[in-house]
Every structure is written in structure tokens, then in C-alpha cells.
Amino acid sequence: xxxxxxxxxxxxxxxxxxxxxxxxxxxxxxxxxxxxxxxxxxxxxxxxxxxxxxxxxxxxxxxxxxxxxxxxxxxxxxxxxxxxxxxxxxxxxxxxxxxxxxxxxxxxxxxxxxxxxxxxxxxxxxxxxxxxxxxxxxxxxxxxxxxxxxxxxxxxxxxxxxxxxxxxxxxxxxxxxxxxxxxxxxxxxxxxxxxxxxxxxxxxxxxxxxxxxxxxxxxxxxxxxxxxxxxxxxxxxxxxxxxxxxxxxxxxxxxxxxxxxxxxxxxxxxxxxxxxxxxxxxxxxxxxxxxxxxxxxxxxxxxxxxxxxxxxxxxxxxxxxxxxxxxxxxxxxxxxxxxxxxxxxxxxxxxxxxxxxxxxxxxxxxxxxxxxxxxxxxxxxxxxxxxxxxxxxxxxxxxxxxxxxxxxxxxxxxxxxxxxxxxxxxxxxxxxxxxxxxxxxxxxxxxxxxxxxxxxxxxxxxxxxxxxxxxxxxxxxxxxxxxxxxxxxxxxxxxxxxxxxxxxxxxxxxxxxxxxxxxxxxxxxxxxxxxxxxxxxxxxxxxxxxxxxxxxxxxxxxxxxxxxxxxxxxxxxxxxxxxxxxxxxxxxxxxxxxxxxxxxxxxxxxxxxxxxxxxxxxxxxxxxxxxxxxxxxxxxx
Amino acid sequence: xxxxxxxxxxxxxxxxxxxxxxxxxxxxxxxxxxxxxxxxxxxxxxxxxxxxxxxxxxxxxxxxxxxxxxxxxxxxxxxxxxxxxxxxxxxxxxxxxxxxxxxxxxxxxxxxxxxxxxxxxxxxxxxxxxxxxxxxxxxxxxxxxxxxxxxxxxxxxxxxxxxxxxxxxxxxxxxxxxxxxxxxxxxxxxxxxxxxxxxxxxxxxxxxxxxxxxxxxxxxxxxxxxxxxxxxxxxxxxxxxxxxxxxxxxxxx
Numbered sequence: 001x002x003x004x005x006x007x008x009x010x011x012x013x014x015x016x017x018x019x020x021x022x023x024x025x026x027x028x029x030x031x032x033x034x035x036x037x038x039x040x041x042x043x044x045x046x047x048x049x050x051x052x053x054x055x056x057x058x059x060x061x062x063x064x065x066x067x068x069x070x071x072x073x074x075x076x077x078x079x080x081x082x083x084x085x086x087x088x089x090x091x092x093x094x095x096x097x098x099x100x101x102x103x104x105x106x107x108x109x110x111x112x113x114x115x116x117x118x119x120x121x122x123x124x125x126x127x128x129x130x131x132x133x134x135x136x137x138x139x140x141x142x143x144x145x146x147x148x149x150x151x152x153x154x155x156x157x158x159x160x161x162x163x164x165x166x167x168x169x170x171x172x173x174x175x176x177x178x179x180x181x182x183x184x185x186x187x188x189x190x191x192x193x194x195x196x197x198x199x200x201x202x203x204x205x206x207x208x209x210x211x212x213x214x215x216x217x218x219x220x221x222x223x224x225x226x227x228x229x230x231x232x233x234x235x236x237x238x239x240x241x242x243x244x245x246x247x248x249x250x251x252x253x254x255x256x257x258x259x260x261x262x263x264x265x266x267x268x269x270x271x272x273x274x275x276x277x278x279x280x281x282x283x284x285x286x287x288x289x290x291x292x293x294x295x296x297x298x299x300x301x302x303x304x305x306x307x308x309x310x311x312x313x314x315x316x317x318x319x320x321x322x323x324x325x326x327x328x329x330x331x332x333x334x335x336x337x338x339x340x341x342x343x344x345x346x347x348x349x350x351x352x353x354x355x356x357x358x359x360x361x362x363x364x365x366x367x368x369x370x371x372x373x374x375x376x377x378x379x380x381x382x383x384x385x386x387x388x389x390x391x392x393x394x395x396x397x398x399x400x401x402x403x404x405x406x407x408x409x410x411x412x413x414x415x416x417x418x419x420x421x422x423x424x425x426x427x428x429x430x431x432x433x434x435x436x437x438x439x440x441x442x443x444x445x446x447x448x449x450x451x452x453x454x455x456x457x458x459x460x461x462x463x464x465x466x467x468x469x470x471x472x473x474x475x476x477x478x479x480x481x482x483x484x485x486x487x488x489x490x491x492x493x494x495x496x497x498x499x500x501x502x503x504x505x506x507x508x509x510x511x512x513x514x515x516x517x518x519x520x521x522x523x524x525x526x527x528x529x530x531x532x533x534x535x536x537x538x539x540x541x542x543x544x545x546x547x548x549x550x551x552x553x554x555x556x557x558x559x560x561x562x563x564x565x566x567x568x569x570x571x572x573x574x575x576x577x578x579x580x581x582x583x584x585x586x587x588x589x590x591x592x593x594x595x596x597x598x599x600x601x602x603x604x605x606x607x608x609x610x611x612x613x614x615x616x617x618x619x620x621x622x623x624x625x626x627x628x629x630x631x632x633x634x635x636x637x
Numbered sequence: 638x639x640x641x642x643x644x645x646x647x648x649x650x651x652x653x654x655x656x657x658x659x660x661x662x663x664x665x666x667x668x669x670x671x672x673x674x675x676x677x678x679x680x681x682x683x684x685x686x687x688x689x690x691x692x693x694x695x696x697x698x699x700x701x702x703x704x705x706x707x708x709x710x711x712x713x714x715x716x717x718x719x720x721x722x723x724x725x726x727x728x729x730x731x732x733x734x735x736x737x738x739x740x741x742x743x744x745x746x747x748x749x750x751x752x753x754x755x756x757x758x759x760x761x762x763x764x765x766x767x768x769x770x771x772x773x774x775x776x777x778x779x780x781x782x783x784x785x786x787x788x789x790x791x792x793x794x795x796x797x798x799x800x801x802x803x804x805x806x807x808x809x810x811x812x813x814x815x816x817x818x819x820x821x822x823x824x825x826x827x828x829x830x831x832x833x834x835x836x837x838x839x840x841x842x843x844x845x846x847x848x849x850x851x852x853x854x855x856x857x858x859x860x861x862x863x864x865x866x867x868x869x870x871x872x873x874x875x876x877x878x879x880x881x882x883x884x885x886x887x888x889x890x
Binding site: 068124134171172239281452544 | 672686687690699730761766772773832
């Protein structure tokens with residue numbers, strides 16, 4: 001039933017051959033097609049700008065007040081590309097292999113190869129757009145290293161790479177707005193997907209200022225709405241990040257793949273109070289020069305400066321001498337947790353490890369370190385009150401990225417014809433663990449260099465609507481349902497706030513379905529989620545009205561969807577009786593405590609289909625075939 | 638353990654652009670000094686909601702100082718008194734127990750109030766649409782290392798490109814000028830060889846749009862630089878003015 005549409009032929013020729021066989025829409029006909037893009041992060045903005053350049057009519061929606069504020073803006077460390085400017089042995093094949101291995105052999109070979117292949121063009125294009133990447137004195141581009149790689153292939157703009165790439169994509173988008181090819185709808189939230197005869201034909205939105213619920217029709221719909229890390233409440237994601245768009249699409253028939261593949265980022269500022277609203281990431285780039293350690297003796301509460309070198313355990317360097325502090329994220333996180341669980345954690349709560357720059361400062365000088373990480377050090381000091389030039393940073397893992405997402409085929413089309421999914425919102429390229437600096441690469445690959453080709457193939461076989469479909473019953477019905485849900489939230493008039501429910505759900509998921517999972521805990525979570533959901537609908541308090549800016553209402557709608565999504569998330573984690581990448585089931589580990597895959601039973605993509613009747617979702621399996629790499633136990637030792 | 642604060646907040650409440658708006662006074666108790674300013678507002682909002690009142694609307698998103706969504710005038714200063722800091726990165730350890738804090742939205746003709754502390758900054762998007770880009774089409778670029786760019790130029794360009802578009806420069810300026818925002822974008826692009834090609838039309842178009850949006854003129858107060866959370870230099874305004882002189886289509890006076 002699941003057709004991934006992976007082209008035949010040798011891995012290295014698949015994309016080139018596929019492009020040659022994709023159908024084209026002639027330039028004069030492109031303007032007859034209307035495309036909707038939801039989300040304006042790297043994937044959404046780059047797709048919208050490029051499709052408009054090609055001549056399609058594009059409508060763009062985002063919940064922020066400006067497309068420039070989407071959460072891609074917060075990505076710090078960099079973007080990978082197999083340029084081999086560093087002359088250190090990089091190649092498309094190596095980036096491909098590192099990504100497949102980093103993802104613990106749970107991603108599609110063909111997708112990952114294509115990603116590595118187009119990585120070159122992304123850097124070229126971004127430079128042409130004016131992205132001020134770091135350069136050497138020669139005037140040529142500089143690189144740094146990231147986790148899971150032994151080459152330096154990461155391009156960066158100080159600690160603000162995501163910001164600079166997004167401003168590039170945003171400026172391209174605004175250029176197309178000025179030329180009349182794109183219509184932007186900021187402060188507008190997609191609350192449902194509309195299908196006609198099973199084909200995606202538009203969306204229902206709510207204007208966040210006026211509260212007006214509206215229909216928008218199109219010949220194709222693109223979702224680029226990001227991930228669902230904030231299902232944990234506390235995460236490194238922005239406050240508005242949510243899963244509503246992908247969850248609504250799922251309920252309209254789009255399969256959701258591998259939701260249990262979540263990434264917990266090792267280097268974040270630790271939690272310090274109940275009031276805390278979000279967690280702040282400290283870029284993985286810091287692990288180039290920072291050394292991770294804890295005191296060798298458990299419950300050693302001395303000031304770090306008092307702990308002698310011999311009394312310190314540089315546990316990543318000790319356990320993984322080859323990759324050292326630059327092991328992939330899942331491994332670094334799990335090891336930090338282990339250290340804290342065994343009483344070696346530091347700080348007031350004992351839930352932190354040190355990330356120490358003393359050696360790097362001695363070696364390179366404070367100035368060099370400040371040039372590389374100045375803004376991150378400042379941010380750390382603002383939040384924690386400690387100066388990392390003088391005292392080691394304290395860090396702890398936090399939810400950061402979700403590899404799972406809507407299932408898409410090689411053309412990035414979901415199981416609903418006409419619905420395409422890009423960037424973090426899809427599941428396609430990172431398997432069970434994403435390597436650092438690869439999210440920016442994937443978002444821009446999807447938007448600039450893949451969807452512009454593949455959507456043409458779909459549209460070439462679709463007659464443009466040529467009329468306004470929004471008067472069709474499917475739109476009227478979906479609009480009615482959205483209006484009803486909004487009134488139901490406002491009418492509950494209970495005693496608890498939406499945030500309160502979100503925190504309760506988040507804590508449950510963090511405890512039972514976070515960095516380490518086991519069957520008993522997952523079953524408890526599955527029991528408790530429906531009870532929280534039921535109480536939510538009876539006891540949530542959403543003040544204000546639906547006819548003006550109402551941030552409580554926005555929040556409540558997103559929490560309501562998370563309360564449904566969470567169940568599938570846990571169900572997927574429970575069904576996958578193996579450990580791989582970020583999905584660590586305590587029952588399945590090697591004697592050294594590493595993730596133990598079961599390739600004989602779980603070498604597949606788990607794609608879940610929603611059931612209208614309210615019955616349990618149905619699992620579809622897309623087998624993963626590895627033709628170019630050998631499946632091995634990942635080793636970074 | 639951490640110190641706790643009791644505070645009096647004088648907060649601007651305004652229901653829509655047509656409402657006159659007024660200050661309301663609220664008390665918040667037991668505020669942990671490690672909280673961010675926005676987390677303090679969260680505490681207030683959770684309390685208001687439980688009491689059946691409408692919470693205070695304020696823009697915010699990333700809460701790590703980069704998205705540019707948040708911002709309010711705190712005790713007369715855009716983003717508060719701490720230099721180089723967005724409101725979300727201002728922590729309560731910088732306030733005193735029993736202090737009265739006055740909190741207002743950005744006030745400028747170019748930023749009409751939507752509700753409480755939320756303002757409409759779409760004028761900034763329209764200024765960017767007027768020319769704040771390099772018109773390179775996807776697929777047309779040469780190899781990224783084909784054109785070397787002097788490290789000093791890139792560093793200067795990056796200093797300007799760090800702008801987060803929050804609007805504090807406008808809020809801090811007695812003339813509600815947007816010249817730091819516009820100057821930063823012009824500098825970012827013109828300092829790179831890729832951005833020089835269109836520089837003659839870019840500056841004129843952007844300045845023209847800036848005037849159309851109702852932003853004022855620069856009178857060298859330097860308040861914008863002082864309020865800028867990314868400490869962007871006023872020298873970018875000088876560069877913009879210089880570029881404007883050579884601009885092909887300066888707006889008519």
C-alpha cells in the first residue's frame with residue numbers, strides 16, 4: 001500500500017534520472033496553478049520563494065507576525081555540505097554515510113543520498129543571497145566540525161547560522177511578494193486541511209487578530225510547519241511551535257511516520273524552576289572546544305575549580321576516544337543522563353554536567369573563543385548569571401528536534417495526493433537520530449532544490465481548478481468543525497489553564513517517553529493520557545472571546561491537539577521493541593549500555609493511519625532496504 | 638535558595654487600535670530572581686486567567702533573544718535597562734523587591750497597537766519587500782568560493798545582519814525613526830560583493846518605503862543603538878545616507 005516511489009537504478013544516479021523523468025509544467029501554464037505553503041521557516045520560505053520564481057501563484061501562511069520569525073531563526077551552529085573545502089576527505093558519499101549511520105540505519109538510502117548531493121548547491125545559493133558565512137583571511141569560506149563526523153563540513157555564521165539562512169530565504173520570499181507572485185498571511189493559523197475526493201485542495205485558517213475563520217483553496221498544499229518537540233512542554237523550541245497542522249492533516253488521512261523518533265539535545269541550560277517556560281540550547285558547535293566532565297566521586301558538591309584533573313571524569317573522551325566530545329547527540333545525551341542518575345551530576349539539582357572551556361581558552365586565548373562563541377557565552381551568562389570564561393558551563397539534555405513526522409514518498413508527497421510535507425514536519429531523512437547541522441541542510445534542500453522539481457510532476461498531471469473551490473461542501477463542513485472546536489474551548493469555562501494541562505502532559509511524556517523508555521512506563525502513559533485529555537475538555541479555562549487576539553485560545557487549541565497526538569507518539573514507542581538512535585528502550589541495550597537495534601524485526605518505517613471511527617490507528621510498514629551500506633552496530637569508540 | 642520579589646506592575650492595557658488604552662496596576666508575588674521578564678508576565682497571566690480576567694497580550698516566541706518577536710518599554714527603556722538584551726533575556730535578578738515596573742508597548746506611528754503590548758510591525762516587512770534582498774534566483778549561483786570576500790567585510794556585514802527586526806530602535810527614537818533597521822539591512826547587503834549589483838536601486842526604494850510607512854527622521858540621538866538588543870551601530874545609518882546620495886531613484890522631497 002505504501003509506495004515510496006524510490007527510483008530504480010544505482011543510488012548515485014537515482015535523483016538525476018528521476019529529474020529527467022519528472023513531468024514539467026510549461027512556463028505559461030505555471031501561473032494557472034495556486035499553491036499554498038504553510039509555515040515560513042527554512043523549508044517553507046525557500047519553497048515559496050522558489051515556486052514563485054518559477055511562476056506558480058503562491059499563498060503563504062504563518063502564525064508569527066512576520067515570516068522572518070519562524071523557529072529556524074534560532075538554529076545556532078551551522079549547516080552541513082559536502083564541499084570538502086577543508087581538504088580533509090569529505091565527499092557526497094561520506095556525508096551520505098555519516099547521515100545514514102548517525103540516524104542509526106532507520107532512514108531511506110535514496111533520500112539521504114539526494115540530500116548529500118544537493119548540499120553543495122545550498123551553500124552556493126545562500127552565498128549568492130548574501131548570507132555572511134564565516135570566512136578565513138583568504139576570503140574563502142571557513143568550516144567547523146559537528147557531532148558524528150570526522151571531517152569539518154559545517155558552514156556557519158557565528159552562532160546565528162539559522163538566523164542568517166532564514167533571513168536569506170525570507171528576503172527571497174519578500175522579493176517575490178513585491179513582484180506580486182506571493183501573497184503572505186502572517187498571524188494566520190491553519191486549523192484544518194480540506195480534501196475533495198481524497199485529494200488535498202486547501203486549508204481552513206483562523207486570522208489570529210480578528211478571529212475570522214476562512215477557507216483557502218489551491219491545487220496543491222505544502223506543509224512546512226516544523227516538529228513537535230514542545231509536546232514535552234519544556235523544549236528548546238519556540239513557544240508557538242506546535243503539531244496542529246500535521247495532526248489535522250493526519251486526521252484527514254496523511255500517515256504519520258516514526259513519531260517516537262525524537263531528539264534530546266545534550267547541551268542545553270538545565271531546568272531551574274517550576275515557572276520555567278522553555279529550555280535554551282547551547283550549540284553543539286561548543287563541543288568543538290568544550291570538554292564534558294563530571295566529578296569521579298558521586299555526590300561531589302565542591303566548586304568545579306576545586307576538583308583536580310585526576311578527580312574528573314571526562315566520560316565522553318574516556319568511553320569514545322575516536323569521536324570524543326563530538327559523538328552524536330543521542331549518545332552524548334544518554335551518557336549525561338547516566339552520569340546524573342548515578343549521582344555524578346553537578347549543580348543545585350544534580351541534573352547537570354560540566355562543559356568546560358578552560359583548556360581551549362589556555363590553548364587559543366580568550367579572544368579566539370569569544371570570536372567563535374561570544375554570543376552563546378553571553379546568552380549563557382544572561383540566563384544563568386555565571387561567566388563561562390571563568391567557570392565551566394552547566395548543561396543537561398533537552399527535547400530539541402523530532403525526526404518523526406508526516407510520511408512522504410521520494411517526491412515529498414504525503415499519502416494524501418496534493419499534500420506535500422517539507423523540513424522537520426516530514427520524517428524522511430534523519431532516521432532515528434539527526435546529526436547536528438543537518439536540519440538546516442534538509443529544510444533548504446527540500447525547499448530550494450527538491451519540491452520545485454517534484455511538485456511540477458504532480459501539477460502537470462492535475463488540471464488547475466480555475467475556479468474558487470471554497471464554496472464546495474468540503475470547505476463549508478471543515479469550516480464548521482473549526483468554528484465548533486473554537487466555541488467548545490471557550491465554553492468549557494473550567495478551572496485550569498491550558499498551560500497547566502500542557503505541563504502535566506509534558507512531564508508525563510518526559511518521564512515515560514523521554515531519553516529512556518520501557519514497556520511498563522509507556523503503558524502507564526498510555527493509560528493516563530486519555531484521562532488528562534478528558535479533564536482538559538471539561539476543565540480548561542480559556543478567557544476572552546474568539547473575535548479578537550486571544551493568545552489563551554491559540555494555546556488551548558494546540559494543547560488539545562497535543563493531547564491526541566501524544567497517544568500515538570507513545571504507542572509508536574511501545575510498538576518498537578528495539579533501541580535505535582534517540583529511541584532508547586531500556587529492555588534493548590548492549591552490555592555496554594548502547595542502543596541495540598533489531599534489524600530482523602524493525603528495519604522499517606512505521607507509518608500510522610488514523611481511523612475515523614475512533615478505533616486504534618493502523619500500522620503500515622515501509623521496509624527499509626539497504627543496498628549501499630552494511631547495517632552495523634554504530635560505533636563511535 | 639534564590640531570592641523572591643514582590644512587585645507592582647503598571648501595565649498598558651488596550652483593546653484594539655481604536656481603544657484609547659490605559660495603565661492598570663497589578664501585584665505579583667514571590668517572583669524568583671532566576672525568572673525571565675516574560676516568565677514573570679506568564680505568572681501574572683496564569684493568575685489573571687484563574688481569576689477569570691483576560692491575560693495581558695504580548696508577543697514572544699523563541700525566548701532566546703533571536704526571533705525578535707518580544708519587546709516592551711520597561712521603565713521608559715525599550716527591552717528594559719540592560720544593554721544588548723531582548724526582553725525575554727532580561728532576568729528578574731536585575732530588579733529590586735517592592736519595585737514598581739512600568740510596562741508599555743512600542744509607541745510609533747509605524748507600529749499601531751493591536752492589543753495591550755502587541756503592535757503591528759508589518760511595516761518592516763514592506764520595507765524589506767521594497768528592496769532588502771539580492772535578486773538571486775534559486776539555481777543560478779556560481780560555486781560558493783568563486784568570489785572571495787574579505788574577512789573584515791564579512792564581519793562588518795554580519796554585525797549589521799544580526800538585526801532581529803524587533804523594532805526597539807523605533808520605540809527608543811524620539812522621532813520614531815526606523816533608520817537603524819533600514820541602515821542595518823543596507824549595510825549587510827552592500828558590504829558584500831553579491832549585494833553591490835543592486836545597491837543603487839535598493840537604497841532609494843527602501844528609504845522611500847520607510848518614509849511612506851510614517852517613520853521619522855534621524856536627529857542623531859543614538860537612542861536606537863543604545864536600545865538595540867544586538868548593539869547594532871549607528872554608523873550603519875551614516876552608510877545608508879552615503880548610499881542614498883548615490884541612489885538612482887531617491888524619493889522626491
